């Protein structure tokens with residue numbers, strides 16, 4: 482888990498596209514300003530990350546962290562420059578399948594070099610025998626982006642006249658279920674990513690394409706253990722692969738109190754239901770945001786043990802415990818659970 486560095490980076494089109502659904506709400510609330518957050522958000526975030534690491538380590542997890550992100554104001558390529566964001570969400574930039582680390586091609590310019598923070602850690606894994614692959618990154622030029630999802634969801638701004646789509650997807654768009662990978666794709670950029678992944682992994686794995694979210698699937702559906710899914714209201718189970726429709730479903734119990742106060746001028750980058758973004762420690766214990774009492778009751782009724790942990794700024798930072806972690810397990814992943 483990296484160190485957050487929160488800049489005012491609303492000017493970049495790739496950022497506004499990626500967070501379209503969240504920013505649309507913010508716009509409607511008129512919350513935008515150019516104010517930088519005070520240190521309270523950063524300090525409280527770091528306190529909560531420390532608590533999370535303590536819980537993981539006491540549960541027997543070996544926690545490794547990337548290099549810290551220290552005050553990087555912008556990132557640049559020959560084609561553009563963009564303000565850097567934070568680097569807290571490890572799940573977004575990588576997909577670990579069996580003994581292979583796959584670096585996924587970012588959709589947001591601010592995150593183009595975020596995987597550099599993991600170079601030393603992943604080199605260590607490579608030297609221990611891990612396979613390590615990087616998906617061809619898009620150049621992230623304006624005409625590389627497929628605007629179709631935005632247009633279907635209220636965008637009425639300019640659209641490049643000469644599109645040239647390139648592969649773009651985050652690791653968090655993919656739900657790994659052993660030999661089955663459920664890939665959320667809402668644009669041609671994503672669908673190209675699903676084709677790349679299927680071609681790359683070959684016949685031992687099946688990539689199931691679904692379209693249930695704008696991009697990251699772990700804000701809508703999360704596997705808690707083989708055979709049990711946590712699902713947010715609004716997801717049509719018929720849109721899931723047939724094998725997954727046989728799984729037990731726990732519907733996310735909405736937490737209708739404000740999960741955090743909006744930092745004035747800082748729009749929320751995750752919806753009110755980000756409490757769904759839990760992390761299974763094993764097939765019984767589930768790490769849950771400490772205020773999500775209805776969800777914890779649901780989990781207990783289904784035979785799980787919720788492990789509460791403070792996480793005060795998930796909406797501002799755009800993710801929860803599943804987003805902030807990247808589980809690398811030393812066990813075969815060619816089992817089929819569907």
Ligand SMILES: NC(=[NH2+])NCCC[C@H](N)C(=O)O
Nearest residue numbers: 570653697700751752800804
């Ligand atoms: N891996 C992640 N960062 N996932 C976060 C998904 C948040 C989701 N878009 C929401 O607004 O609730």
